[in-house]
Amino acid sequence: MRWCRRASCAGLPRGGVAVTLGRARRGCDGRLGRFTASSAETAGWGYSVPMPVTIDDLLRERDLGLTALVRGVEPAEGVGWASSSDLADPTPFLAGRQLVLTTGSQFAGDAVDDDAYSAYVARLADVGVVGIGFGTEVVREGTPEGLVAACRAHGLTLLEVPYRTPFLAVIRFVAARIEREARARDEWALAAQRAISGAALGVGGAAAALDELARRLEARILFYDESGAVRSRHPRSEEPRGDAAAALETSVGAEAARLLAAGRRAGSELDVGDRHVWFQTLGAGGRLDGVLAGVAATAPDRSGRAVVAGAVALTEVSAGAAREAVRLARAVRRRALSALLAGRRDDAVELLAELGATVPAGAVTVVVARLAADPARTPRLDRAFAALGDALAAEIDGRLVLVAERLRAEALAERLAELGAAVGTAAQLGVDALEAGAARAGSAARRAAAGQIVDWGGLPAEPLGLAIAGGGLRELAAARLGPLEDDPAAAELLRCARVWLEHNGAWDAAARELGIHRHSLRDRITKLEQRLGVDLARFDARAELWMLLRAREAAQ
Helix, strand or coil, X not given: CHHHHHHCCCCCCHHHCCCCCCCCCCCCCCCHHHCCCCHXXXXXXXXXXXXXXXXXXXXXXXXXXXXXXXXXXXXXXXECEEEECCCCCCHHHCCCCEEEEECCHHHCCCCCCHHHHHHXXXXXXXXXXCEEEEECCCCCCCCCHHHHHHHHHHCCEEEEECCCCXXXXXXXXXXHHHHHHHHXXXXXXXXXXXXXXXXXXXXXXXXXXXXXXXXXXXXXEEEEECCCCEEEEECCCCCCCHHHHHHHHHHHHHHHHHHHHHCCCCEEEEEECCEEEEEEEXXXXXXXXXXXXXXXXXXXXXHHHHHHHHHHHHHHHHHHHHHHHHHHHHHHHHHHHHHHHCCCHHHHHHHHHCCCCCCCCCCEEEEEEECCCCCCHHHHHHHHHHHHCCCEEEEECCEEEEEECHHHHHHHHHHHHHCCCEEEEEXXXXXXXXXXXXXXXXXXXXXXXXXXXEEHHHCCCCCHHHHHHCHHHHHHHHHHHHHHHCCHHHHHHHHHHHHHHHCCCCHHHHHHHHCCCHHHHHHHHHHHHHHHCCCCCCHHHHHHHHHHHHHHHHHC
């Protein structure tokens, strides 16, 4: 009958491990309700690490009347659960950080020696048990000295549980404290989410929400845009100082860049020195809007992660709206730049006024950047536009065209080159001469390698005919040769004709450069004559085709 009093339960599951009630409100002695709240309930709005149930908490509870016979190495996470078992080896049914309560019936008999106690304690220590609670006066009086010695040898805490204290009281104490802590954390998370949502709806928008997130988590939040640059740091009132802070931000930036380069929705975590850093991408896979990173002393717990998830969702909504605003602004700038290139200054002025911008005054520089046509072109183009900010720039005919005052244009050209673009520039142009400037900058860009800047002013002079005819010749070239360029077979005929004309109509030399037989070259020139309706045996027809080819190249 004394065993039943000790177990305080209707029965034991397989293996003899007691399963406690999930939501204990009161102890078996009716007084569990007066246990003090954990610090998480009274910590205010700031982020507090969950307070675990400790051995000291159990010892301080006078109603339990526990006595510490051995204090071993106890994990900072505290007691995760308490259960009872009198099995000689209960480890298959245990998890780490448990307090195992036993009456010692497994040690009954004359055959028990110090080795048996040592083996028992070693098994429990190996699975991460936080301690043993030995119930006295059920099977034997007092706690066996062999068990005390074994716990001391293995560094495992040993508590003596008096006969008057049912094991279920200890179990319910632990369960109530765990539940109370979890409830406090949930209440903290709810309050934090409300505060962050309120900040997002205020005048500060997403930036204010991230400030609030940083305060609630007691962390530093970094918002990286889609190009991998730091868009903002939070709280905004604090700026990192010193070499250590710079080194930390470098490591964080490298991981953010890796996630952006992967192009997939993902999160990651890493430790940098004594700091823990979490990352979460923003936006859908294939077109990420950026990355949020949080730097703190410890990793967020379940409640902290829930708060982060809510803040990420709010930031994504804001980033999506910002992306749409950027898209619309780019469309307006493209129309304005196209109007300027076509000589419609008044239209450009009206369009730019919608963005609160103006047409550049005085002499300007035109920049043309060519990006490789590969699967990574779109994200590179996005990074290029991000680097250009609010500059008058647009993608026109597959090229990025930019118009700005000289100093700003030079700085932006450098940034485009850093992104791997082949960049050409044409300087000291009036706004009314932008079409010619774009053609010159485009010609320079064709001569630039990836990551290189070539200025049109440093190139050999164009043929006199091109300079005189200007845009009219380019328009004629577009009309005559454009349809052929859209046909791959005809475009190859034009390429062969250009090489042939460069060799002054010499069949053998041109055929060698093209890697074909001279008869094949003759056949291709004949086909081109038929397509164009000209006789290329005549000098004037050859000269006209040459000028058209050069003008077409200048316009691309």
